[in-house]
Amino acid sequence: MEHRFRRFPQGFETVRYRTAAPPAQGxxxxxxxxxxxxxxxxxxFLVGTQNVLEGGDYDQTLTNQLTGGSFTPWSLQATGWLxxxxxxxxxxxxxxxxxxxxxxxxxxIFSNVELDDVNNEAIFGPFDxxxxxxxxxxxxxxxxxxxxxxxxxxxxxxxxxxxNFIMRLPLEIVNRDPLGPLASVNNxxxxxxxxxxxxxxxxxxxxxxxFPTATTVRVRGTQRFYWEPKKADKQGRPIQGSPPAxxxxxxxxxxxxxxxxxxxxxxxxxxxxxxxxxxxxxxxYDNSSxxxxxxxxxxxxxxxLGLKFxxxxxxxxxxKLVWQQEMAQSYGMPSPVADARxxxxxxxxxxxxxGVYSLNWNRDFFLRKVGGETRRSYLVTSPGSNFxxxxxxxxxxxxYSIVNYVAPGGGSSAKNNTAALTGGQ
Numbered sequence: 001m002e003h004r005f006r007r008f009p010q011g012f013e014t015v016r017y018r019t020a021a022p023p024a025q026g027x028x029x030x031x032x033x034x035x036x037x038x039x040x041x042x043x044x045f046l047v048g049t050q051n052v053l054e055g056g057d058y059d060q061t062l063t064n065q066l067t068g069g070s071f072t073p074w075s076l077q078a079t080g081w082l083x084x085x086x087x088x089x090x091x092x093x094x095x096x097x098x099x100x101x102x103x104x105x106x107x108x109i110f111s112n113v114e115l116d117d118v119n120n121e122a123i124f125g126p127f128d129x130x131x132x133x134x135x136x137x138x139x140x141x142x143x144x145x146x147x148x149x150x151x152x153x154x155x156x157x158x159x160x161x162x163x164n165f166i167m168r169l170p171l172e173i174v175n176r177d178p179l180g181p182l183a184s185v186n187n188x189x190x191x192x193x194x195x196x197x198x199x200x201x202x203x204x205x206x207x208x209x210x211f212p213t214a215t216t217v218r219v220r221g222t223q224r225f226y227w228e229p230k231k232a233d234k235q236g237r238p239i240q241g242s243p244p245a246x247x248x249x250x251x252x253x254x255x256x257x258x259x260x261x262x263x264x265x266x267x268x269x270x271x272x273x274x275x276x277x278x279x280x281x282x283x284x285y286d287n288s289s290x291x292x293x294x295x296x297x298x299x300x301x302x303x304x305l306g307l308k309f310x311x312x313x314x315x316x317x318x319x320k321l322v323w324q325q326e327m328a329q330s331y332g333m334p335s336p337v338a339d340a341r342x343x344x345x346x347x348x349x350x351x352x353x354x355g356v357y358s359l360n361w362n363r364d365f366f367l368r369k370v371g372g373e374t375r376r377s378y379l380v381t382s383p384g385s386n387f388x389x390x391x392x393x394x395x396x397x398x399x400y401s402i403v404n405y406v407a408p409g410g411g412s413s414a415k416n417n418t419a420a421l422t423g424g425q
C-alpha cells in the first residue's frame with residue numbers, strides 16, 4: 001500500500017548532486033603542479049564505484065535459549081567501504097497458548113547489540129533491540145524508515161508463534177556524497193558485531209504472557225558497501241580514492257539518569273558531549289516491572305520548562321502536543337495512535353512511539369525531513385558543555401539519552417571540525 005502523504009508531487013524533480021560553478025571570467029589562474037602543469041580536481045568517489053549488497057556471510061541460529069544466549073560474533077571481512085549492515089531476524093516458538101507481545105516486542109528479542117571498531121571500541125551500542133528499532137525508525141537514513149509498518153515485519157501468535165523483521169545498522173550518514181562509510185579492507189583488523197538474545201521466559205523479553213517452551217531464533221546478515229573505486233574515468237580524469245572526509249564515523253550511544261520521584265528535575269545530561277550532535281532521542285520509562293513507556297508518556301513534562309545548551313535555550317515552555325506535532329511532520333508519522341504496528345497483512349500508518357521525544361539537527365535541507373541534511377546545523381558540543389533538562393516529570397523512573405554524534409575524520413584534533421563534513425562550507 002502506498003501512503004499518499006509520502007508521495008512526491010507530479011513533475012517534482014529532486015536535486016541529487018551539486019554541479020560545479022562555471023569558471024570565473026578573468027579570475028585567478030588554475031593551480032599548477034610541478035612542471036607548471038594544471039592540477040586536475042579528482043571526480044567524486046561515487047563516479048568510480050557502485051553500491052553492492054552481499055548476503056550469505058552471516059547466518060546464525062540459537063535454539064531453546066529460553067533465558068538468553070550469545071550469537072557467534074560477526075567479524076566483518078574486507079569489502080571496500082562499508083555503508084550498513086542489514087539483518088533478517090526470524091523467530092519460531094512453541095507456546096501452550098497464544099502469547100501477547102510485550103510493548104517493546106518483538107524488537108527486544110535482543111538484550112544487547114554492539115558494533116565494535118578495530119580497537120574494540122563501540123561505534124553502535126551497547127543497547128537493547130528496542131533502542132535499535134528506534135534508531136531504524138527515527139535515524140533519518142531512508143525514505144521509509146519504520147520497521148514496524150514495513151513489508152519485512154510480520155507475526156502470528158498461537159501455539160506455534162512466529163515473527164520476522166528486518167533491521168539495519170547504519171554507518172553511512174548521507175549517501176549523496178557519500179559521508180561516513182568505513183574502510184573495510186584489512187582482514188586482520190576487522191569490525192565486530194556482537195548480538196545477545198534476550199530471555200523469552202519472562203516479561204522482560206518480547207512476550208508479556210504465555211511464554212514459550214521451545215524457541216528458534218535465526219539471524220542472517222547482509223552487507224551494503226562500495227567497492228574500491230577506479231583510479232580514473234573513461235577520459236582519464238582522476239577519481240577520488242575514498243569518500244569525502246575519510247575516516248568520519250557516526251556513533252550511537254546511550255546513557256540514563258534516574259528520576260527518584262514525581263517532581264521537577266533540573267538535570268545536566270552528559271552522554272555524547274565532546275562531538276557534533278546529529279540527533280538526540282529522549283526515552284522515558286516509569287519504575288514498574290517491566291518498566292513502562294506508556295506510563296513514561298503520561299509522565300512526560302507538559303510543558304517542558306526548558307532545554308538549555310550553554311548559555312542559550314533550545315526549547316522553552318513547549319507543550320507536549322506541540323512537540324508531538326513537530327515530530328509527526330518531520331518524520332512523516334501522522335498517526336495519532338502511538339506504537340503503531342502492522343498486523344497480519346494489514347497496512348498501518350506510522351505514529352510516534354510512547355515515551356520518546358527527539359531533537360534533530362539533521363533536517364535543515366529537503367522538506368525539513370529528518371535525514372534531509374547539509375551537516376551545517378549539527379550542534380557542536382564540548383566535553384564540558386552544559387546541556388540541561390528542566391521539566392516536571394509525573395513519576396519515578398529512568399530518563400534515557402540516545403545520542404547520535406559524528407566524529408569527523410582526522411583524529412582527535414579534528415573532532416569538532418565540522419567544515420570537514422561540509423566541504424569547507
